[in-house]
């Protein structure tokens with residue numbers, strides 16, 4: 648049997664937004680079952696990186712593939728759960744928490760068939776995992792922004808995806824709910840799922856993380872063993888080097904970081 652295709656592969660990827668280079672020289676491969684945290688300062692390109700993986704922003708060069716299929720030919724979207732950063736769960740449509748989460752189950756059941764018992768159980772479990780069981784019948788519009796974010800996380804969990812991509816999933820989420828969410832992610836990982844998450848603070852998610860990618864100025868500045876924060880990479884002088892650090896085990900060469908280039912300078916000037 649041949650090895651499974653990587654879940655995500657980006658080769659020499661670049662993204663320009665508004666005429667400005669935002670990502671450059673991205674080479675990133677994520678294998679099935681990995682749990683990857685993407686860290687970095689505000690504006691370093693974390694969101695753009697995960698959006699480029701999903702084809703939500705176009706690349707200006709390079710190749711992106713999902714499960715071995717070039718993005719343009721990829722149609723298996725039910726394998727992928729994506730939770731974007733800070734958006735309304737409802738966009739003005741009156742829907743209950745239960746309905747929005749159940750919509751995450753759509754791709755998993757025959758077209759226009761009622762939810763089966765297993766679908767209902769998955770929806771119920773997903774709502775519990777984000778700590779919103781007592782709000783299941785409430786309209787999403789009545790929830791706080793942080794709670795609406797949790798509804799979107801539950802919707803993605805309900806779909807039982809092979810890969811779950813989350814952009815700052817725990818921002819504004821209380822610690823008890825973060826722990827419930829970490830447990831739910833752990834259950835997905837145990838089933839062989841791949842997780843890619845953008846974060847500032849890992850909190851209760853930290854024990855799940857197997858690999859950290861640190862973005863800086865639109866490039867991968869570090870890719871290796873887990874670190875708690877992007878700062879740790881900068882302070883330990885890990886960015887742009889091998890991964891020698893007393894507490895850290897580096898990864899093999901395909902994860903050797905890409906570092907500064909003249910482009911970084913021009914991008915900074917462009918920022919000013």
Ligand SMILES: Nc1ncnc2c1ncn2[C@@H]1O[C@H](COP(=O)(O)OP(=O)(O)OP(=O)(O)O)[C@@H](O)[C@H]1O
Pocket residue numbers: 664665667669687688689690691692693694695696862
């Ligand atoms: N639509 C856009 N048009 C122009 N520039 C953009 C656009 N979206 C993002 N950018 C710029 O691209 C850079 C990277 O943004 P991105 O949102 O990927 O960073 P981030 O690391 O996720 O930041 P944060 O932690 O604040 O979410 C930033 O300088 C941002 O201003």
